[in-house]
Amino acid sequence: MGAMTSPATAARHRPGDDRPPRVLRVAGPLVEIACTTGVAMHDVVLLGEDRLPGEVVAIKGDVVTVQAYEYTGGLAPGHPATPQGGPLAVRLGPELLGGVFDGLLRPLTRVGDLLLASGRSTEPDGPSWPFTPRVAEGAHVAAGDALGDIGASVPLHVLVPPGCSGIVTRIAPAGDHAEDSPIAVVDGHEVRMAQTWPVRRPRPVRERLPADVPLHTGQRAVDLLFPVARGSTVAVPGGFGTGKTMLLQQIAKWCDADVIVYVGCGERGNEMADVIEELSVLTDPRTGGRLAERTVTVANTSNMPMMARETSVHTGVTVAEYFRDMGLDVVVIADSTSRWAEALREFASRMGELPAEEGYPAGLASELAAFYERAASVRILGGADGSVTVIGAVSPPGGDRTEPVTAHTERFVRCLWSLDRDLAYARHYPAVSWADSFSRDAAALAAAHARAGDPEWAERRGRVAALLAEADRLADLVELVGVTALPPRERVSVLAGRLLREGLIQQNALSSSDAYCTPEKTAALAEAVLTVIDRCIELVDSGARADAVEAVDFTPLLRAREDAGPRETAPVEAARDLVLARLGELV
Numbered sequence: 016m017g018a019m020t021s022p023a024t025a026a027r028h029r030p031g032d033d034r035p036p037r038v039l040r041v042a043g044p045l046v047e048i049a050c051t052t053g054v055a056m057h058d059v060v061l062l063g064e065d066r067l068p069g070e071v072v073a074i075k076g077d078v079v080t081v082q083a084y085e086y087t088g089g090l091a092p093g094h095p096a097t098p099q100g101g102p103l104a105v106r107l108g109p110e111l112l113g114g115v116f117d118g119l120l121r122p123l124t125r126v127g128d129l130l131l132a133s134g135r136s137t138e139p140d141g142p143s144w145p146f147t148p149r150v151a152e153g154a155h156v157a158a159g160d161a162l163g164d165i166g167a168s169v170p171l172h173v174l175v176p177p178g179c180s181g182i183v184t185r186i187a188p189a190g191d192h193a194e195d196s197p198i199a200v201v202d203g204h205e206v207r208m209a210q211t212w213p214v215r216r217p218r219p220v221r222e223r224l225p226a227d228v229p230l231h232t233g234q235r236a237v238d239l240l241f242p243v244a245r246g247s248t249v250a251v252p253g254g255f256g257t258g259k260t261m262l263l264q265q266i267a268k269w270c271d272a273d274v275i276v277y278v279g280c281g282e283r284g285n286e287m288a289d290v291i292e293e294l295s296v297l298t299d300p301r302t303g304g305r306l307a308e309r310t311v312t313v314a315n316t317s318n319m320p321m322m323a324r325e326t327s328v329h330t331g332v333t334v335a336e337y338f339r340d341m342g343l344d345v346v347v348i349a350d351s352t353s354r355w356a357e358a359l360r361e362f363a364s365r366m367g368e369l370p371a372e373e374g375y376p377a378g379l380a381s382e383l384a385a386f387y388e389r390a391a392s393v394r395i396l397g398g399a400d401g402s403v404t405v406i407g408a409v410s411p412p413g414g415d416r417t418e419p420v421t422a423h424t425e426r427f428v429r430c431l432w433s434l435d436r437d438l439a440y441a442r443h444y445p446a447v448s449w450a451d452s453f454s455r456d457a458a459a460l461a462a463a464h465a466r467a468g469d470p471e472w473a474e475r476r477g478r479v480a481a482l483l484a485e486a487d488r489l490a491d492l493v494e495l496v497g498v499t500a501l502p503p504r505e506r507v508s509v510l511a512g513r514l515l516r517e518g519l520i521q522q523n524a525l526s527s528s529d530a531y532c533t534p535e536k537t538a539a540l541a542e543a544v545l546t547v548i549d550r551c552i553e554l555v556d557s558g559a560r561a562d563a564v565e566a567v568d569f570t571p572l573l574r575a576r577e578d579a580g581p582r583e584t585a586p587v588e589a590a591r592d593l594v595l596a597r598l599g600e601l602v
């Protein structure tokens with residue numbers, strides 16, 4: 016947002032003028048306050064007796080414009096305003112895991128389909144967490160070092176905060192401690208389990224590393240054709256109803272990250288309530304724990320105020336960086352970045368900014384870039400490796416991919432999973448287009464698969480992609496002249512396209528065996544379908560009739576993805592052998 020990225024400008028302090036700041040004017044969410052002491056751009060100001068939070072968006076002399084994050088009904092001129100002396104910062108601690116929060120990271124409670132403010136824990140000091148120290152008093156520590164371990168649902172540490180280093184003069188004994196109680200004193204600074212961090216400032220790391228380790232999403236269309244590396248970026252553009260939310264929810268449930276931060280941004284509240292409900296009953300196939308316990312949900316649904324929607328993506332990435340700094344692999348899912356961009360647009364028009372493309376502010380591209388740039392595979396300050404992967408849905412109005420949000424986003428991401436309206440209409444799910452999607456991580460990941468014992472990975476991917484493209488090329492011809500007019504080899508190509516689409520690429524999100532797929536089962540399914548296709552080619556090449564090949568019952572092969580469990584390969588091989596035997600009867 017243009018106005019927000021301008022350099023910080025502090026209102027000048029006039030000596031002798033120490034009237035407390037007060038509200039001058041209220042125009043919807045924009046509130047002007049008279050304020051003569053040091054406030055800076057982006058600082059948080061609490062408005063009125065109810066202390067509604069807002070953010071400084073303009074400073075002209077001693078009139079400061081604050082954009083309220085909440086409904087300003089009841090706020091009037093003369094009411095007090097309380098600058099907080101810094102930009103929006105959030106409290107980061109173990110309590111985040113399993114929680115549902117608004118864009119400012121205030122807890123929400125689910126009541127039916129609604130998400131309502133709930134207030135922090137009712138215990139006086141908040142809940143306690145088991146703490147085990149790792150260092151002794153007198154030790155020398157530097158920023159990012161672990162002072163001790165926190166016993167939470169994923170392994171967490173108490174870290175020496177960025178910018179702090181020195182001698183540990185006090186460390187808490189092993190035992191239960193509240194998030195806000197002092198755990199250690201380092202170089203005179205008290206360190207607690209929970210720490211605050213400004214949401215728009217990336218947390219520091221030692222270095223960025225190449226992103227070359229696969230994030231297994233459990234979705235074959237992605238893992239096989241358009242794979243994503245840990246620390247990479249993905250955009251998922253698709254028109255209304257093409258399955259963006261379903262795909263992102265599948266990834267939230269089944270990808271092999273340590274922590275998921277799910278940012279529901281401007282989408283329907285009941286969808287958020289559903290995903291929270293589902294996560295609370297599902298178990299993590301890797302750990303056996305509840306999936307909810309590795310998930311942090313940031314919800315700013317369509318019925319909540321726009322301004323907090325703008326901050327929610329920054330809040331989400333900041334939460335992700337906090338877990339990354341524990342040496343974990345984190346995935347941030349934002350559904351939808353288009354709704355977030357709409358908040359930027361609304362804000363710019365309210366501020367009377369000169370609109371650029373389609374009413375979006377001129378700073379749209381840099382805002383999008385700044386968001387995706389926070390994704391990275393890194394060496395953290397403490398020396399271990401961690402990553403933040405960002406996956407954002409994009410909802411182009413009318414499916415028009417040239418509109419500004421989609422067009423800019425496509426320039427900034429390493430992977431694009433483009434959802435195709437025709438596939439969705441045909442109920443081919445997930446509707447990831449093999450013609451319009453890309454993965455710039457594929458070459459690096461081919462090497463990673465080879466190192467991990469699957470040197471065939473790149474060739475398999477190439478064959479599947481080529482066969483799908485060939486079947487697409489023939490589809491128009493088939494529509495025109497019918498399949499029977501094609502030469503036998505091309506009829507097998509058409510058949511191959513169908514077997515690949517139905518037996519391999521489609522995935523049923525509602526089936527317990529097919530909802531997610533391990534790399535081994537994905538490889539087995541691909542091998543099975545490719546082997547059957549090869550056999551069909553051999554048959555027609557040696558004179559078998561194409562219609563006889565087409566008439567073979569391929570059902571076991573097409574049903575293998577649902578008949579075999581998520582990590583089973585033997586039933587897939589059995590289905591392949593059964594179909595090969597049926598083909599064998601043709602000679």
Ligand SMILES: Nc1ncnc2c1ncn2[C@@H]1O[C@H](COP(=O)(O)OP(=O)(O)O)[C@@H](O)[C@H]1O
Binds near residue numbers: 254255256260262
């Ligand atoms: N993987 C899937 N399996 C089964 N049905 C799906 C799948 N993906 C999408 N659908 C169907 O499409 C509908 C719309 O999907 P949704 O994710 O809400 O679309 P979008 O977020 O793009 O508007 C869903 O309600 C569901 O019926």
Ligand SMILES: [Mg+2]
Binds near residue numbers: 282
């Ligand atoms: Mg959706």
